[in-house]
Amino acid sequence: MTGPRWLAPLAALGGLLVLLPLIGLVSRVEWPRFWELVTSEASLTALGLSLRTAGTATLVVLALGVPLAFVLHSLRGPMRGIVRALVLTPLVLPPVVGGLALLYAFGRRGLLGEQVGGSVAFSTLAVVIAQAFVAMPFMVVAVESALAARSGRHEAIAGTLGASRTRILLRVTLPALGPALATGAVLAFARALGEFGATLTFAGSLAGVTRTAPLEIYLAREADPASAAALSLVLVLVAISVVALAYRPLRRAP
Amino acid sequence: MSRGPGIAIAALGIAIIGAVIWASSTRDAVDARAHAEGRVELTVFAAASLADVMEPIAEAFESAHGAVDVRLTYGGSSDLAAQIAEGAPAEVFVSADEAQMAAVADHVSGDAAVVATNTLTLVVPAGNPAGVRGLEDLASPGLVSVICAPQVPCGAGTAELATLAGVTLTPASEEQSVTGVLGKVASGQADAGIVYVTDIARAEGVEAVEIDGADAVVNHYMAAALTGAREPGLPALFVEFLTGPEAREVLAAAGFGTP
Structure with a gap:
């Protein structure tokens, strides 16, 4: 499908809007010191923490987001719209609002009480919770759209052959959802990697414990802008490679 | 980053013109010109911690100089300094510490002046549930404390104070x-936590616990006129006003020390 010719200049403008800031970032990197800057102890600690927490958050989102998508898909009537809107809220919440909301739920004075709140406060777990909170909608949306595109015929056939619901889920539905799961996981990981506002508000910032790469960049930008630019570029490269390697646009099921 | 001699010459020229006008003119001259040309704007970049005091000071300045509109922009001093270095059209910079003023030295016209001072204090939730009495309590393992990172001004002061007191801080964040x-x-x-004395007044749900010897670490707020003023002499007038009696009164009422 090719659009009319007048789309091209608009597309070029759109592309520039996305590319120009990236080029600007690259232009500020001090290349002779690049390696030294990104392998500094602070940078490596922050990057390592980011990869660990984003990876864990992705697993959490897989384990909880997929069931959530199934339940959402099984809902009928207005409930479905309401529940979907609620589940997608983190997508549209300003990050600081998300952080405050997490604080009121999991904080020391939050809904779950001092016992739970005290052990979550300022811990790496708090970072994972914040990341899973903001990344969950990506998985739910990906899986729910894939479910909606399925006819259910294969599941019905498996049912008539006597397969249990669990067996149908594990042997028929989930394998067919593979691409959607991959897409959801990749987007969730990328979003978790970039999480900033909720982490800062909710989890705090301590090297090796809660100071992920985005927080390190925010801090370094004050005292050491060259280091901030270098680490930013690394984060951009990680995000681009993850998305390029694993992201495939969803296709309609045959 | 060097922008070549052109900028330096231009800056020097503006500084000289500014100095000449400054030397030969008075408030009245600036005001007369402002009246002749309509209203004049003055863009001031100020440290966020000054937000509550800059409004009344700017209003007093405006009423003393009829035709001036002071446009205030607040932010972290280092953010503002970075914006000035990138060419933001600020005419006066009021920084929360000396380091950030030094960072924009190339853009400063004339001398920077100390306009206020501030000291650090302990801050606890209202009612002080953990019973914090002094800086040394922050070293106890059961107490959850947060401080500013050493890279930012309040954190640099905190580290200095802890060293002076011989306390090893173990912050959670x-x-x-x-x-x-x-x-x-x-x-x-x-x-x-540890914040500036004046921050307590602006916050809800917290109270201060004094730190013994907090006077040993004093933070200096600096103000300076910047190059490229639209109304030569006006930024310097504003800086002078900041160190004058009216501004001092407002600053002192908010808990700032005055030099």
Whole structure:
């Protein structure tokens, strides 16, 4: 499908809007010191923490987001719209609002009480919770759209052959959802990697414990802008490679 | 980053013209010109911690110089300094510390002046649930404390104070800003934090616990006129006003020390 010719200049403008800031970032990197800057102890600690927490958050989102998508898909009537809107809220919440909301739920004075709140406060777990909170909608949306595109015929056939619901889920539905799961996981990981506002508000910032790469960049930008630019570029490269390697646009099921 | 001699010559020229006009003119001359040309704007970049005091000071300046509109922009001093270095059209910079004023030295016209001072204090949630009495309590393992990261001004002061007191701090978090520390303490996430004395007045749900010897670490707020003023002489007038009696009164009422 090719659009009319007048789309091209608009597309070029759109592309520039996305590319120009990236080029600007690259232009500020001090290349002779690049390696030294990104392998500094602070940078490596922050990057390592980011990869660990984003990876864990992705697993959490897989384990909880997929069931959530199934339940959402099984809902009928207005409930479905309401529940979907609620589940997608983190997508549209300003990050600081998300952080405050997490604080009121999991904080020391939050809904779950001092016992739970005290052990979550300022811990790496708090970072994972914040990341899973903001990344969950990506998985739910990906899986729910894939479910909606399925006819259910294969599941019905498996049912008539006597397969249990669990067996149908594990042997028929989930394998067919593979691409959607991959897409959801990749987007969730990328979003978790970039999480900033909720982490800062909710989890705090301590090297090796809660100071992920985005927080390190925010801090370094004050005292050491060259280091901030270098680490930013690394984060951009990680995000681009993850998305390029694993992201495939969803296709309609045959 | 060098922009070549052109900028330097232009800056020098503006500085000389500014100095000449400054030397030969008075407030009245500036005002007369402002009246002749309509209203004049003055763009002031000020440290966020000054937000509450800059409004009344700017209003007093405006009423003393009829035709001037002071446009205030607040932010972290280092953010503002970075914006000035990137060419933001600020005419006066009021920084929360000396380091950030030094960072924009190339853009300063004339001398920077100390306009206010500030000292650090412990901050605890209202009612002081953990019973914090002094700086040494922050070293105890059961107490959750948050401070500013050493890279930002309040954190540099905190580290200096801890060293002077011989206390090893064990913070649960090193925040980017005073606001971050206040937020964690006000919400009860942390039992104690360290902020500036004047920050307490602006925050809800917290109270101060004095630090013995806090006077040993004094933070200096600096103000300076910047190059490229639209109305030569006006930025310097504003800086002078900031160190004058009317501004001092407002600053002192908010808890700032005055030089």
